[in-house]
Amino acid sequence: MHILHVVGARPNFMKAAPVLHALGTRPGVRQTIVHTGQHYDQNLSDVFFSQLQIPAPNVNLGVGSGTHARQTADVMSSIEPVLLGRKPDMVLVYGDVNSTVAAALVCAKLLIPVGHVEAGLRSFDRTMPEEINRIVTDRLADVLFTPSADGDENLLREGVSSEKIYRVGNVMIDSLLRLLPAAIQCPPNGVPDHFALVTLHRPSNVDENETLKSILASLLTVNEQLDVVFPVHPRTRMRIAQFGIKVDKLHLLEPVPYIEFLALQRRATAVITDSGGIQEETTYLQVPCLTVRRNTERPITVTMGTNTLVGHDSRKLAMELTAILEGRAKRGSIPPLWDGHAGERIADVLQKL
Ligand code: UD1
Numbered sequence: 001m002h003i004l005h006v007v008g009a010r011p012n013f014m015k016a017a018p019v020l021h022a023l024g025t026r027p028g029v030r031q032t033i034v035h036t037g038q039h040y041d042q043n044l045s046d047v048f049f050s051q052l053q054i055p056a057p058n059v060n061l062g063v064g065s066g067t068h069a070r071q072t073a074d075v076m077s078s079i080e081p082v083l084l085g086r087k088p089d090m091v092l093v094y095g096d097v098n099s100t101v102a103a104a105l106v107c108a109k110l111l112i113p114v115g116h117v118e119a120g121l122r123s124f125d126r127t128m129p130e131e132i133n134r135i136v137t138d139r140l141a142d143v144l145f146t147p148s149a150d151g152d153e154n155l156l157r158e159g160v161s162s163e164k165i166y167r168v169g170n171v172m173i174d175s176l177l178r179l180l181p182a183a184i185q186c187p188p189n190g191v192p193d194h195f196a197l198v199t200l201h202r203p204s205n206v207d208e209n210e211t212l213k214s215i216l217a218s219l220l221t222v223n224e225q226l227d228v229v230f231p232v233h234p235r236t237r238m239r240i241a242q243f244g245i246k247v248d249k250l251h252l253l254e255p256v257p258y259i260e261f262l263a264l265q266r267r268a269t270a271v272i273t274d275s276g277g278i279q280e281e282t283t284y285l286q287v288p289c290l291t292v293r294r295n296t297e298r299p300i301t302v303t304m305g306t307n308t309l310v311g312h313d314s315r316k317l318a319m320e321l322t323a324i325l326e327g328r329a330k331r332g333s334i335p336p337l338w339d340g341h342a343g344e345r346i347a348d349v350l351q352k353l
Helices: 010-024 046-051 068-086 098-110 129-140 149-157 171-184 209-225 234-243 258-267 277-285 314-325 342-352
Strands: 002-007 030-035 090-094 114-117 143-146 165-167 195-199 227-231 251-253 270-273 289-291 307-309
Touching: 002 010, 002 068, 002 098, 010 030, 010 046, 010 090, 010 114, 010 171, 010 342, 030 068, 046 258, 068 098, 090 098, 098 114, 098 129, 114 129, 114 342, 143 149, 143 342, 149 165, 165 342, 171 258, 171 277, 171 342, 195 258, 209 227, 209 234, 209 314, 227 258, 258 277, 270 277, 270 314, 277 289, 277 307, 289 314
Parallel strands: 002 030, 002 090, 090 114, 114 143, 143 165, 195 227, 195 270, 227 251, 270 289, 289 307
Antiparallel strands: none
16 A cells, blocks of 8 residues: 655644554555645755654755745646655645645545545635635545544535544644643753743734734733743744834744644743644643644634634633633643554555555
């Protein structure tokens, strides 16, 4: 059996690693890794490959940045000859980035079966580019691996046949559990004892001057109570510079490697983010998470976990933060099948198919 994995952007790497490791131990399985090159910076890509012990990609398409249409089209036109040449039995795509939907669309036309890892998540917000990527990828996929029951429900409601859906649990948590011991050993590296860890990169939060200014103003207020440690995504750094916003008082960092970022999450008093994956990691680590979005495609982190949606409401952010500082943080539990074995379950399904 020849499985070809397509990865492109930072959040793909921790999802693919456990599947690659699990399939790597199965007899008769050959694997190929195609990196689209959507993320190309050392600290958004290479360091994740080395920390997650992912073998070097067999092919790097080198697509780089661009508008959504350009980036998606570049992945499509450059992956087609690779798929025709390598003839995989199945292609696995991960998450919801542009590389995911682009590869799925090419496979569908070439009649190569596609498996989607992290299928079925829905924010019901079509202004999010990732929501479009999720819907289209799930429409095209032949096998859909979901992390939680809400994923199955969304797919069934959209008419996906139940035989294609496999609830395997959360692959991100496999990677977290594998590298948590290394994260526990990480030195604090000059980060204060008590801090709020912040990440922001959603276009809806950072691409408009007024929105970004008001979110950063709320963070400056937070910083008066609790030091803000903020690894800044390249998109956000570019916007802060473009809009000339002053954030000198915050503790700004370059994007942080995976193990060091897990260490920061574990030690944080609170995490403030607009990321998808971090809502899940904080739920697992039982660290309070305030999500700067009006919706989430990961509702289980709110209903079962430590996540609270604060939207763009700075008063709600302040109120929730005060609750955390006064010891009234939301206490969550860990969702079923977030147990470190999702990659193994995916390998089991692929072998059976
Ligand atoms: C992408 C994903 C998003 C994911 C995020 C994680 C899509 C639609 N979005 O968003 O779901 O949560 O990755 O980081 O696929 N850039 C660099 N170096 C790089 C890559 C990008 O400097 O290695 C800069 C470029 O200026 C680029 C900008 O970041 O224009 C945005 O990159 P892009 O890949 O388009 O989207 P992300 O915002 O990273």
